[in-house]
Amino acid sequence: MIYRSFGTTNIKLSQIGFGAMRFPLTEEYDPTKIDEVKATEMLHYAIDNGVNYIDNAYPYHRQTSEIFLGKALRDGYRERVYLATKMPVWLVKSKDDSIKYFEEQLLRLQTDVIDMYLLHSLSKNAWKTVQECNVLGCLDEMLNAGKIRYAGFSFHDELPLFKEIVDAYPWTFCLIQLNYVDIDYQAGLEGLEYAHKKGLAVMVMEPLRGGKLANNVPKRVLEIIGGSRWKQTPAQFALRWVLNRPEITCVLSGMSTLAQVKENIAFASGEHIDTLTADELQLYAQAREFYRSRTKVNCTQCGYCMPCPQKIPIPFILEIYNDARMYGAIDDSRWMYKVFVKPEHRADRCTACGECEEKCPQKIPVAKFMAEADSLLRQSGDDA
Ligand SMILES: NC(=O)c1ccc[n+]([C@@H]2O[C@H](COP(=O)([O-])OP(=O)(O)OC[C@H]3O[C@@H](n4cnc5c(N)ncnc54)[C@H](OP(=O)(O)O)[C@@H]3O)[C@@H](O)[C@H]2O)c1
Incomplete structure (x- = not known):
């Protein structure tokens, strides 16, 4: 050392x-x-x-x-x-x-x-x-x-x-x-x-x-x-x-x-x-x-934003949202969203309460990205 x-x-x-x-x-x-x-x-x-x-x-x-x-x-x-x-x-x-x-x-x-x-x-x-x-x-x-x-x-x-x-x-x-x-x-x-x-x-x-x-x-x-x-x-x-x-x-x-x-x-x-x-x-x-050129959200998965009052797994959703662009593999991210995020904890359940944004060291506008992530990752036919 x-x-x-x-x-x-x-x-x-x-x-x-x-x-x-x-x-x-x-x-x-x-x-x-x-x-x-x-x-x-x-x-x-x-x-x-x-x-x-x-x-x-x-x-x-x-x-x-x-x-x-x-x-x-x-x-x-x-x-x-x-x-x-x-x-x-x-x-x-x-x-x-x-x-x-x-x-x-x-x-x-x-x-x-x-x-x-x-x-x-x-x-x-x-x-x-x-x-x-x-x-x-x-x-x-x-x-x-x-x-x-x-x-x-x-x-x-x-x-x-x-x-x-x-x-x-x-x-x-x-x-x-x-x-x-x-x-x-x-x-x-x-x-x-x-x-x-x-x-x-x-x-x-x-x-x-x-x-x-x-x-x-x-x-x-x-x-x-x-x-x-x-x-x-x-x-x-x-x-x-x-x-x-x-x-x-x-x-x-x-x-x-x-x-x-x-x-x-x-x-x-x-x-x-x-x-x-x-x-x-x-x-x-x-x-x-x-x-x-490929990073959409500057999240480092530190987890400071958690726990979310709606139990939304924010770092995970931002990760697969970023990965969709980083690797050009949107189908993989959609699959992970469907399989690993329960419908009641999906990004569309965000109430924009702002608790996470207060705590985020990267100052990420989480509510805005939750809406964007849900619209990109949810496939037609997934539970509403
Ligand atoms: N004060 C603050 O505001 C603040 C904020 C953030 C961090 N910190 C402190 O700074 C420390 C370092 O930050 P960080 O944890 O974000 O460090 P980091 O080194 O950027 O990331 C840690 C992650 O890198 C991966 N990793 C580490 N060594 C690896 C290796 N040899 N091969 C492959 N993957 C490897 C692991 O990911 P996987 O677990 O996915 O394998 C690990 O969890 C924290 O632990 C904390 O003590 C402070």
């Missing part, structure tokens, strides 16, 4: 960190049913093989991820990692609330201190809450009391707000979405460079776009990857691009199988900073262009 400096501190973090948002499940569509045996094996393998940063958050796996992690890090594993989790800013109504959620997280994680604590998913509205409820005052108090060691934030909004937030508080680090497709989206590459110049450690999430750059990769993209001097999987092609950047401290990987953990850790045992040539960067530009 290669380690990189955590900003201006003396801490070194593994260049790949473990994201606790996509553990394997015992029941396919129920994120609360973490397969604890498999997930524990994956975590222990990662830590035993050099991963020393684990990223969690209050809502992951519908609030069960922190509880699971508290158990999985017993027997000495807690002491071997830097533990990160995030405050659910959207639930906070007062400074007392922020303290209440933090104390609850300590209990869930079975620890007295959070090494790296983030304000979760900052956007225009969340930033307003942070200011109105003096959440930064709460961070100061917890830092002074030694209950958190380093303060940071994760971000999902436009670049100017990102810069404003970077400059508003003495953060040690931030977490941004970055992959070879999303280079000028949200904070993007300009945000990466900005935060790095200001001395923040920059962590990266969604390096594989939630798995979209690794699984079921379109034939054209496989051809482009084949033009590289390395023999590599699509996941390695995508990880190589982020790990090439010297400004990044740690790339968070969400892994759902032990095989993925093994592959990604083996890949992270190599040095990747500044290893891509101009010709190779050109391959990424070609693949980016292809994805951009």
Whole structure:
């Protein structure tokens, strides 16, 4: 494992960190049913093989991820990692609330201190809450009391707000979405460079776009990857691009199988900073262009939108809606819609209540796409 400096501190973090948002499940569509045996094996393998940063958050796996992690890090594993989790800013109504959620997280994680604590998913509205409820005052108090060691934030909004937030508080680090497709989206590459110049450690999430750059990769993209001097999987092609950047401290990987953990850790045992040539960067530009031309909805299947009050499986519907265009396979998507989505949970049951749009880090106009998806995917003869 290669380690990189955590900003201006003396801490070194593994260049790949473990994201606790996509553990394997015992029941396919129920994120609360973490397969604890498999997930524990994956975590222990990662830590035993050099991963020393684990990223969690209050809502992951519908609030069960922190509880699971508290158990999985017993027997000495807690002491071997830097533990990160995030405050659910959207639930906070007062400074007392922020303290209440933090104390609850300590209990869930079975620890007295959070090494790296983030304000979760900052956007225009969340930033307003942070200011109105003096959440930064709460961070100061917890830092002074030694209950958190380093303060940071994760971000999902436009670049100017990102810069404003970077400059508003003495953060040690931030977490941004970055992959070879999303280079000028949200904070993007300009945000990466900005935060790095200001001395923040920059962590990266969604390096594989939630798995979209690794699984079921379109034939054209496989051809482009084949033009590289390395023999590599699509996941390695995508990880190589982020790990090439010297400004990044740690790339968070969400892994759902032990095989993925093994592959990604083996890949992270190599040095990747500044290893891509101009010709190779050109391959990424070609693949980016292809994805951009075929992507209808910018969903990364993070699941933040769920649960839907109408029980509509929003990420799944957006996925098959996108796939219809990506692979030109509309019949496959129609078949999946018919077979896997019960009539009472189909996209036409959306009431446009807006709950999901509030929570979506990508700001997707879900109601609009639910209507479009239903009209594309429903076949004549399907139940009304
Ligand atoms: N703060 C925030 O707002 C926020 C938002 C999003 C994420 N995060 C954090 O960032 C972490 C990383 O984001 P992410 O989970 O979206 O990461 P990601 O690496 O972009 O996507 C994870 C998915 O990629 C696939 N994958 C991983 N390794 C693979 C491999 N070697 N081969 C094939 N497929 C592979 C798996 O998909 P399958 O499961 O389909 O196989 C996995 O679930 C999260 O886990 C979470 O901790 C934070």
